[in-house]
Amino acid sequence: MFERLNGRALRGLLDRKLGRHWQDAALIGLLALLFLFGRYWYSRRFGLYEDDWTIIPAAGQQSFGALLAYCWNYFIHMYGHARPLSDISIYLLSFVGWKLAGMWGLYWLGYTVQVTNIALFYALLVRLSGRRMAVLACIAYVLYSADTTQIFLTHSLGLHPSITLLLLSLHCFISPRLGFWRWPAAYGLAFVILFSYETPFPIFLAAPLLLRPWDRRWVVRSALHVVIVGLMLAGVLVFRTWLGDDRVAGAGVGSLLLQAADRVVRGPLVSLGSYLIRSRVALKNIQTLGVAAFGLLGAGLAALALFVENEQSSRQLPDGLRQAGRLAAVGLAMLLLAYPLTLTVDPATMFGRGTRAHTAAGLGCAVFLGAVGLAALEVLGRRAWAGKLLIALIAAPLAGFGFMVQIDFVRGWQMQRTFWTDLVFTVQDFSDGDAILVEPGIFPQDTDFIEANTWNMPRVLEQLVNFPESWQNPPRVYRLVLGWENRILPGDGKLALDGDTVYAPGSLYQRADPANVIFILNNDGRMQRAEERLSFNGESLLVKPTGPAAGLPVNQFLYPYVIHSENPEDK
Helix, strand or coil: HHHHHHHHHHHHHHHHHHHHHHHHHHHHHHHHHHHHHHCCCCHCCCCCCCCCCHHHHHHHHHHHHHHHHHHHHHHHCCCCCCCCCHHHHHHHHHHHHHHHHHHHHHHHHHHHHHHHHHHHHHHHHHHHHHCCHHHHHHHHHHHCCCCCCCCCCHHHHCCCCHHHHHHHHHHHCCCHHHHHHHHHHHHHHHHHHCCCCCHHHHHEEEEHHHHHCCCCEEEEEEEHHHHHHHHHHHHHHHHHHCCCCCCCCCCCHHHHHHHHHHHHHHHHHHHHHHHHHHHHHHHHCCHHHHHHHHHHHHHHHHHHHHHHHCCCCCHHHHHHHHHHHHHHHHHHHHHHHCCCCCCCCCCCCCCCCCHHHHCCCCHHHHHHHHHHHHHHHHHHHHHHHHHHHHHHHHHHHHHHHHHHHHHHHHHHHHHHHHHHHHHHHCCCCCCCCEEEEEEECCCCCCCCCCCCCCCCCCCCHHHHHCCCCCCCCEEEEEECCCHHCCCCCCCCCCEEEECCCCCCCHHHHHCHHHHHHHEEEEEEEEECCCCEEEEEEEEEEEECCCCCCCCCEEEECCCCCCCCCHHHCCC
């Protein structure tokens, strides 16, 4: 009875009053709202993390003409591991975001990029199988949690545009209305991915699976497609090797193939299993008000989308199951092909920025799980309403997990602001050539899903204070690693700041003269500066004592976002 009332009343209302296109718009709107709550609800309280410090402030402070010139130079020299379009996308979108609404503008642009992908994915699946499959798969895509970096600006503005290119190329591939331009557009868009963020590119190999029928002509067309895509990939790999890209040059073909095979085997298991793993994490924290509230809200939005979609089950159950099976095969192929180029990260990674190994796999996971859901609703027939309620219930803990990810990003930004506020007021006498070393005990608790105050710290101070142009070696801030005492003195009287003693990019490793070292001690979690003499492990060093403040002007671009307005010592 419930299904009969739902089908007649809701279908009649939508078809007569809204029309089919408005129904699509309503469904995409609900999916976008679900994604908003799952990843961006606290975007007002997000900040900069890790790689963000390197690119985004520089982009926001340039004039548009200077930025275009910089991006052109970046492109013709093939910077960024010979895939310059990823960083160029970050530069350009960061510039626009800052002009629109400052820090929050960046996150709204990142959200817009990913909602665009949700809409393109929905439209692709509608063309392939209809609204029911599109809604089921898009719910799985929106709640995909193997990758926890959707918020991270470097990814939302630099990696996810590659997903946009992939989806556009797939749309072109199945669009006979484009006529002659169908194939150039599809292959051209896919080729551009290799100069942006390349990991989604192999998924384009699965494009022929989107066409019907799978007959002898299809086999010939698919074989030609594989050859073309293979030549594109091989050509770019040779080009990168010629340029000396350190991610490709020096690696043997056999080694690359073994790594790719390893990723293809382990990656899909992790990404599919993450739906259960993340749900379990959320359920263990269900007593947290935010997890419970976001879970209920997510379940409600998922249920609303499922019931707004009003397609009927197939009258012939075998036909419906065959269609679901075909879509499951497509999803599985897309899932496997998401991993061959994820060579720089381990797919077993479940926390931090390394979960980007699973970014491209979200599409394949969603298609596969959407097909499983479609098969279940086909079997239920008139009782499909019960299946929809069950799917909404399954969505609840995944939405609750999204709250946990967001709060971790909020904490990470708060931790950075607190640290830099305390430090700026503690080391106002820094000068050219100084190294500021901070004991690890100052950082009592790290974040889970994004790193804060770690490897990119040496690049932050120059974003907060305007250094004189005459300075040749601007002061750097380094977080010491645990056990630094045993490795920091190599025997030449200088301090070794490298991978064994500090968190820092390799390009910023150095040997520091103790006379130019400002040392920040941990005093029960509070900063205490070492004055003149530092003793550890039986060693004694003379470090830089407190001097008069340098009186340098602050950088008005980022300083107001990062530094609290009052001196913590005056509280």
